[in-house]
Amino acid sequence: MPGFKCPYCSMVMPISQDTNKTLYPSFDSQHGVYRNADYKICYNKSCLKIDFYECPNCKQYSIILNGVGSSVEDVKNIHVRPSSLAIQFPSYIPESIRQDYEEACAIVSLSPKASATLSRRCLQGMIRDFWKITDKKRLVDEIDALQDKVPASQWKILNSIRRIGNIGAHPEADVNLIIDIEPEDAQKLISIIELLIRQWYIERHEQEQLYKDVLELDQDMQSQKDKG
Numbered sequence: 001m002p003g004f005k006c007p008y009c010s011m012v013m014p015i016s017q018d019t020n021k022t023l024y025p026s027f028d029s030q031h032g033v034y035r036n037a038d039y040k041i042c043y044n045k046s047c048l049k050i051d052f053y054e055c056p057n058c059k060q061y062s063i064i065l066n067g068v069g070s071s072v073e074d075v076k077n078i079h080v081r082p083s084s085l086a087i088q089f090p091s092y093i094p095e096s097i098r099q100d101y102e103e104a105c106a107i108v109s110l111s112p113k114a115s116a117t118l119s120r121r122c123l124q125g126m127i128r129d130f131w132k133i134t135d136k137k138r139l140v141d142e143i144d145a146l147q148d149k150v151p152a153s154q155w156k157i158l159n160s161i162r163r164i165g166n167i168g169a170h171p172e173a174d175v176n177l178i179i180d181i182e183p184e185d186a187q188k189l190i191s192i193i194e195l196l197i198r199q200w201y202i203e204r205h206e207q208e209q210l211y212k213d214v215l216e217l218d219q220d221m222q223s224q225k226d227k228g
Contacts, residue, residue: 006055007062007085013055023050024068046071076183077109084108087194093201097125101197104190112186113167119189120165123158123196130200161189 003012004020013019026047046069053062062082067075079085086105089098104118124139127146136142143158150158167179 004053004062005085006053006058006060007082007087008060009055009058010087011055011057013053013057015053019054019056021052023052024048025050048072048075079106079109089197090202090205092205093197094125094129097122097129097197100125101190101193104186104193108186108190109183112181112183115183115186116165116167116181116189119186119193120161122193123161123165126193126196126200127158157192161192164189 002015004015005012024047046067049066049068051064051066053064054060055062063080065075065078065080067073084102084105086102089101100118100122104115104122107118108115120139124142127139127142128134131146131149133142133145136145139162140159143155143162146158147155164181164185167181
């Protein structure tokens with residue numbers, strides 16, 4: 001059964017009549033009709049498909065717009081609430097990194113190239129902050145400096161993010177060569193950034209917190225032993 005991940009609490013909810021309602025307003029129908037059916041409700045006319053999701057865990061609403069029909073086919077995955085599906089990462093992750101990530105999420109449908117460029121910049125900020133590589137000027141050199149520090153598969157992915165992001169950041173020398181980045185492609189880069197944030201920052205933080213808890217537990221037990 002397909003699911004929808006709540007952007008507020010990260011719970012993956014099943015899509016059912018209890019969690020998802022869809023409205024199809026059009027020029028000919030101001031009020032629209034709620035349905036859990038397919039696009040045939042539009043009767044071959046252009047309309048908006050508005051999906052409402054209610055999370056059974058946190059009770060928050062998510063609203064997503066899509067256009068149905070040739071007149072509004074350019075309306076694709078517009079996030080009304082929240083404005084994007086960006087994960088709300090902890091504050092111990094640098095603000096500049098969180099901002100680049102959230103902006104990349106916010107414009108992934110409107111401008112996939114710009115989103116890919118922001119993912120690239122987010123990666124560079126993470127490498128400089130987490131790995132303390134600050135003596136290089138180019139991202140390619142910073143990634144090269146990580147070759148012996150990260151798994152080979154991850155190192156290849158870092159270079160892929162850099163190269164795809166370059167398409168948005170740097171115009172091609174041949175102005176007649178147009179390379180498009182689709183929203184789903186830019187979303188894949190965002191997913192990798194999310195994975196790296198979890199692997200680098202969150203796992204390190206959780207490990208440090210667990211170490212701290214166990215050390216404090218040990219000290220407390222040793223203190224009780226000495227008193228006994």
